[in-house]
Structure formats: C-alpha cells, structure tokens
Amino acid sequence: MTTEMSDTASNYDPAIVFDPATGLNPQAYYKMARAIGSVLPGPFGGHQVMTHESVEWVLQHPELFSSSMEAVDLGQTVPLIPLQVDPPDHSKYRKLLDPIFAPKKMNALEPDVTAMVNGLIDQFIDTGSCEFTTDISVPLPSQVFLRLLGLPLSELDMFLGMKTGILHPPGDDIDEMMKNQHTSAADVERYFTEALGERRRKPADDILSMFLAAEVDGAKLTDDEILGICFLFIIAGLDTVTDTLECFFSYLAQHPDQQARIVADPTIIPSAVEELLRWETPVTGVSRVATQDTEIFGCPVHAGEGINPTLGSANTDETFLPDAYIVDLARNPKHFAFGVGVHRCLGSHLARLELRTTLREWHKRIPAYSIVPGTELKVSYGLRQFESLPLVFG
Numbered sequence: 409m410t411t412e413m414s415d416t417a418s419n420y421d422p423a424i425v426f427d428p429a430t431g432l433n434p435q436a437y438y439k440m441a442r443a444i445g446s447v448l449p450g451p452f453g454g455h456q457v458m459t460h461e462s463v464e465w466v467l468q469h470p471e472l473f474s475s476s477m478e479a480v481d482l483g484q485t486v487p488l489i490p491l492q493v494d495p496p497d498h499s500k501y502r503k504l505l506d507p508i509f510a511p512k513k514m515n516a517l518e519p520d521v522t523a524m525v526n527g528l529i530d531q532f533i534d535t536g537s538c539e540f541t542t543d544i545s546v547p548l549p550s551q552v553f554l555r556l557l558g559l560p561l562s563e564l565d566m567f568l569g570m571k572t573g574i575l576h577p578p579g580d581d582i583d584e585m586m587k588n589q590h591t592s593a594a595d596v597e598r599y600f601t602e603a604l605g606e607r608r609r610k611p612a613d614d615i616l617s618m619f620l621a622a623e624v625d626g627a628k629l630t631d632d633e634i635l636g637i638c639f640l641f642i643i644a645g646l647d648t649v650t651d652t653l654e655c656f657f658s659y660l661a662q663h664p665d666q667q668a669r670i671v672a673d674p675t676i677i678p679s680a681v682e683e684l685l686r687w688e689t690p691v692t693g694v695s696r697v698a699t700q701d702t703e704i705f706g707c708p709v710h711a712g713e714g715i716n717p718t719l720g721s722a723n724t725d726e727t728f729l730p731d732a733y734i735v736d737l738a739r740n741p742k743h744f745a746f747g748v749g750v751h752r753c754l755g756s757h758l759a760r761l762e763l764r765t766t767l768r769e770w771h772k773r774i775p776a777y778s779i780v781p782g783t784e785l786k787v788s789y790g791l792r793q794f795e796s797l798p799l800v801f802g
C-alpha cells in the first residue's frame with residue numbers, strides 16, 4: 409500500500425491506518441482524511457469520525473453510541489468498569505472513583521513519583537545514552553500503579569508480562585493472538601481475585617482495600633465489579649502513559665528548539681504537557697457501537713456498527729483551532745486527548761502528574777538529547793507505542 413496521502417474520496421483506503429507512515433506522522437493522515445469527509449469507512453468496517461465537531465457530537469450521545477462490551481473485546485469475562493457501562497449506571501461508579509483519582513490525592517504522590525523518575529534516570533545517566541522505552545516509559549507507569557494499588561514492586565515483571573499479553577498478545581495469526589490474549593486475561597482475573605482475598609483477610613491502606621469497603625447505592629461492590637475496575641486500570645493506565653511519554657520524548661528529541669524552551673523556562677511544563685497531548689494524541693481514537701439506526705453528520709449508520717471517534721484528528725482540526733499545525737508549548741490548549749463526555753479519562757490527573765514530573769526531572773538533569781543517528785522509528789497507530797526509542801545525551 410502506498411504511503412502517499414491522497415486527497416480524493418475514491419482513493420481513500422481505510423487500511424492506510426496500518427501503514428507505518430501513519431503511525432509516524434498521524435497528523436498528515438488526519439489532514440488528508442478530514443479533507444475527504446467528517447465520517448469515513450473504518451479499517452475493520454464501521455465508520456471513523458474525523459472532525460472536531462463530529463467527534464464531540466458522537467461522544468456526547470452515549471444513548472446512540474454505546475461503549476459496552478460489544479465496542480471492544482479484550483478477552484475479559486467481566487465488563488470493564490466504568491468504561492463498558494453506559495449511563496445511567498455509569499455515574500454511580502464515577503461517583504465512587506472520581507474522589508480516589510482527584511487532583512489533590514494524585515498530587516500528594518508527587519514526591520514518590522519524583523523519586524521514581526530520578527531512580528530510573530540514575531541507572532543510565534552516566535552512560536550518556538538510554539533506551540527510553542525499557543529505561544523509563546515502560547517501568548515508570550507500572551511502578552506508580554503498583555504503589556497506588558498497594559502491590560509489591562517485586563511483582564513488576566510479572567505484571568508487565570500480563571499487561572503485554574492483553575494489549576499486545578503474541579501469535580502468528582489472529583486466532584493465536586486471541587487465544588493468548590484470553591489466557592493473559594484469565595491470569596489477570598486470577599491475580600486480582602487472590603489479591604482481593606488477601607485484603608479481605610488483612611485490610612491495608614490501599615485502593616484494593618478501599619474498593620472492598622466501598623458502597624455504591626448502599627450496596628458493597630461485588631468481586632466481579634472490583635475485577636472489572638482493576639482490569640480496566642491495567643488497560644487504561646499503563647500503556648497510555650508509556651505511549652504518551654514516548655510520543656513526547658520522540659517529538660522533543662527531534663526539536664532541540666522546544667527542548668531549549670523547556671530548559672529555559674520550566675514553568676511552561678504544565679502547558680507543554682497539554683500542547684503535546686493535543687499534538688501527539690497518543691490514544692488516537694476510541695470505540696463505540698451504534699445502538700440503533702441513525703446518522704452522523706449525514707452519514708447513515710446501522711445498529712451494531714462500530715464507530716471510531718478519532719481524537720487525534722479532532723485535536724488537529726483547523727476549523728476548531730486555526731493554527732493547529734503549529735506546536736506552541738506555552739498555549740495550554742483545550743483538547744480531546746483524554747476523551748470527551750461521560751467516559752472522559754478517570755486517570756487524567758495521575759497521568760498529568762507522571763508526565764509533568766518526568767519532563768521536569770529529565771530536563772533538569774539531561775538538558776540536551778537527540779535520537780541515536782540511523783534509528784528507524786516504528787510507531788503503531790491506535791495506541792501510539794514505539795518499538796524502540798534510543799536517545800543520546802549532549
């Protein structure tokens with residue numbers, strides 16, 4: 409398939425999202441796709457929704473576009489809570505979870521996260537280079553997550569293995585991949601069932617014990633509900649931060665002027681986080697399923713069809729932000745990188761803390777860096793994960 413971005417509808421091939429060029433430079437793909445239409449055919453059937461206006465409209469209508477288990481199958485046997493629960497039940501879970509992930513609670517973790525980032529940097533700084541993926545972006549979110557759930561750090565490798573098995577199952581064909589994904593899903597369910605049993609016998613000061621004690625509408629959460637929440641945390645809270653860190657540092661490593669801007673004025677870091685989230689949109693889109701025959705901006709949609717609101721395209725839509733193709737680290741933009749509507753990201757404050765802290769501590773200690781010459785970057789589309797990101801300092 410060609411990597412050239414065509415601008416005519418008849419030439420539009422939805423499989424372009426699998427082209428390596430799209431993962432590397434999704435912003436060019438979004439621009440080409442929006443020029444063709446607000447709603448385009450999806451790579452697995454269904455529809456991709458491309459403009460700022462249409463993405464927002466779809467996500468504000470959960471009664472028409474559900475995010476139930478039909479929208480995404482990751483091999484688990486229980487619905488992911490609260491993502492795969494539609495309103496009105498959805499809000500009872502957010503009422504319970506929102507206070508646990510509130511900005512104040514997350515910001516209290518800042519000293520710990522700062523120590524974790526520095527601990528990781530300590531391990532490679534003297535060598536003058538690092539493999540950003542294995543040295544920082546993969547271990548950091550899992551360390552933070554284990555700390556949050558009160559699980560031992562010694563379980564990091566096992567944990568990373570289960571997570572990879574769900575999100576990137578190995579296999580030569582789709583059947584083998586699905587089989588491996590289901591095995592990993594069963595491992596995660598078993599792991600958390602055991603951890604819950606332990607907390608029930610001996611409550612601790614952690615989130616798992618909090619879930620066991622919590623009541624929703626006057627009733628305790630069932631084990632299946634707690635499992636659904638924990639499962640979603642692994643899927644939603646680990647690779648997303650990993651991918652975002654990789655997108656940020658790949659961009660900065662290729663833009664020394666922007667690195668210098670952060671080093672000269674670290675107070676722009678919170679705004680730089682928002683602008684880089686907008687520009688890179690590491691979670692390029694989300695999944696929904698139509699609950700009835702309807703239409704999206706004139707495009708007929710049938711009940712049961714898959715719908716993919718493309719957040720990255722919405723974030724670079726020039727009808728919403730005229731200079732969307734300029735990256736201005738001080739502009740502090742509004743964006744959809746954490747989603748829109750009722751399912752907007754529960755962990756956004758935790759993610760922001762991890763991103764802010766990594767940018768701050770890294771630039772204090774490593775003010776100039778670039779990608780190792782000769783590296784051919786490979787980035788997936790969907791969840792924008794880098795196969796490798798070797799950096800050299802100075």
Ligand code: HEM
Binds near residue numbers: 490640694744
């Ligand atoms: C930079 C990192 C992150 C990005 C880009 C991100 C992105 C998103 C997006 C786009 C959604 C909307 C999904 C949809 O509408 O279908 C979402 C939902 C969610 N995210 Fe995040 N996320 C990040 C980090 C986290 C973290 C650290 C957690 C930790 C627990 C988390 C937990 C969740 C949960 C539970 C939901 C579902 C919320 C609901 O259905 O009400 N996310 N996230």
